[in-house]
Every structure is written in structure tokens, then in C-alpha cells.
Amino acid sequence: MTNPGQRLIIARGGEGGLGNACILKEMWLSKAHRQEEMSSLSTRQPGTETYLILELKSIADVGLVGLPNAGKSTLLSALSRARPEIADYAFTTLRPNIGSLIYEDYSVKVADIPGLIKGAHENRGLGHAFLRHIERTKVLAYVLDLAATLNGRKGVLPWEQLQDLVVELEHYQEGLTKRPSLIVANKIDEEGADAMYEELKNRVQGVPIFPVCAILQEGVPDLRVGLRGLMDASDPQVCTVLSSKYAKAY
Ligand SMILES: Nc1nc2c(ncn2[C@@H]2O[C@H](COP(=O)(O)OP(=O)(O)OP(=O)(O)O)[C@@H](O)[C@H]2O)c(=O)[nH]1
Ligand SMILES: [Mg+2]
Incomplete structure (x- = not known):
């Protein structure tokens, strides 16, 4: 990274599930169906983890x-x-x-x-x-x-x-x-x-x-x-x- 304000994505966040609240409204679902829906909605993609070693390179002319x-x-x-x-x-x-x-x-x-x-x-x-x-x-x-x-x-x-x-x-x-x-x-x-x-x-x-x-x-x-x-x-x-x-x- 060489410029002030420069951004770089080094680890992507996960894709969040919709959360359980969103299926509570679906009252017509059977209990078993609702549990199945809940587990699929709440676990989506996990985020990435990474370890970084940052090395400072002074910038002189x-x-x-x-x-x-x-x-x-x-x-x-x-x-x-x-x-x-x-x-x-x-x-x-x-x-x-x-x-x-x-x-x-x-x-x-x-x-x-x-x-x-x-x-x-x-x-x-x-x-x-x-x-x-x-x-x-x-x-x-x-x-x-x-x-x-x-x-x-x-x-x-x-x-x-x-x-x-x-x-x-x-x-x-x-x-x-x-x-x-x-x-x-x-x-x-x-x-x-x-x-x-x-x-x-x-x-x-x-x-x-x-x-x-x-x-x-x-x-x-x-x-x-x-x-x-x-x-x-x-x-x-x-x-x-x-x-x-x-x-x-x-
Ligand atoms: N006679 C003379 N001595 C000098 C001159 N420039 C530096 N010196 C002397 O040389 C010695 C080393 O100077 P520094 O500036 O510390 O040298 P340096 O290259 O930074 O040394 P390191 O940090 O060890 O790599 C010191 O005793 C200085 O006073 C000069 O133009 N003439
Ligand atoms: Mg010196």
C-alpha cells in the first residue's frame, strides 16, 4: 500500500444468514419444516481468517x-x-x-x-x-x-x-x-x-x-x-x- 487512504480487502466477511426472525412470520410452516428452514438460513458462508505480517517500507525520495x-x-x-x-x-x-x-x-x-x-x-x-x-x-x-x-x-x-x-x-x-x-x-x-x-x-x-x-x-x-x-x-x-x-x- 503506497497511497494515503488506499484500501485493500485482505479478508472477506462471511455471507450472513437471514436470521431466525425472518421465518417466524411464516406461520404456515410445519414445526419440522421450520427447523429445517432455520438451520439453512442461519448458517451461510463463514468469513475468511488470515494472519498478516506488515512490513514498513519508508518512502523517501x-x-x-x-x-x-x-x-x-x-x-x-x-x-x-x-x-x-x-x-x-x-x-x-x-x-x-x-x-x-x-x-x-x-x-x-x-x-x-x-x-x-x-x-x-x-x-x-x-x-x-x-x-x-x-x-x-x-x-x-x-x-x-x-x-x-x-x-x-x-x-x-x-x-x-x-x-x-x-x-x-x-x-x-x-x-x-x-x-x-x-x-x-x-x-x-x-x-x-x-x-x-x-x-x-x-x-x-x-x-x-x-x-x-x-x-x-x-x-x-x-x-x-x-x-x-x-x-x-x-x-x-x-x-x-x-x-x-x-x-x-x-
Ligand atoms: N574529516 C571528515 N570527517 C567526516 C566527514 N563527514 C563525516 N565525518 C566523520 O566520519 C565519522 C562517521 O560519520 P557518520 O556520519 O556517523 O558516518 P555513517 O556513514 O553514518 O556511519 P554508520 O552509521 O556507522 O554507517 C564521524 O567521526 C564523522 O565526524 C567529513 O566530511 N570530513
Ligand atoms: Mg550513520
């Missing part, structure tokens, strides 16, 4: 996906008035956060979901269970951490982060990465991040890349414009680049 610690929650707080928990360790976000990105004439809902890791589709980490919240988003923003391998950190290179994310999304639902997408190259403020950004641009072409420092909100105004562009496109270009290359190394 933009889904932020990234490895743990990439800065998704920081970015959500830079884009909107949402104030999710932010910390320097993986799996800070345990439940999806939704914020509103406000433009002069309309607003867009942005979902920040828990970080995904390679192998999430095999039940590693905890992000996979939350991918249902981005199933209905119109646009995807891949948040990559430019600094994950810089200054002695033992993280994953940005283009490999992207590949891991695309693989996980495709494992979750084939074709999910075909929707209009952009890349947020986060932590551009870190030493060495500029060179990493240049390398990312060389390796990943055909998808807009926005260099951002979410913590200082640098690059965020351009990103807002970019997100709006993807949302507004009357015939949004489907992002086949990522889905077609996802199995290959960038």
Missing part, C-alpha cells in the same frame, strides 16, 4: 547508501534538519533516519540507512535488512569515504567501496542500481583526499560525482542542486553505467 563510517548521517544532518547520531566508528546508525531537504518550492525526503558491508547479502553486518527502506526511493546517492585508506587507515578504496555497494544492492534486488544516481565523494577536507577524488573521477565515468566535506557543509549547496536535477528530470536518465559494470573492477 533520495536514499543515502555507503559503507559504515562513510559520513551518511553527517551528510543527512548537513542536508536537512535531522540530527542523527554521528560517531567515529562503524554501525553508529542502527535504524534508518529520514530528513527533509527543503527547497524554496518543494521538499524532498532523504533516507540515511545503516552502513552496508561487503557480503551483507550473506547476512554480514546489519545494513541489508534496511535496504527495503530504499526500495522505493527515486534517486540513490552513493556516499564514498575518500579518506578510508589515507593516513594509515585500513579501509577500502573509494572505487572499491562503490563496487561493493553496487554488488550488495544488486544482490538485494536486481536492477536497483539502475535508478538515477550520483556519487558523494565525502571527506574531501582530509589530507590526500584531493588526489583520491581525481583518481575516482578517472575510474568512474558517466555518473555525476560531488566532492563534499559533510562535516563543514562544503560542497553541499552543489549537491543539493545535483539532487534536485535528478529528481526533476522529466525523463530521468537511468543509470545503466553502474549496474552494467557492477561485476567488474572499476
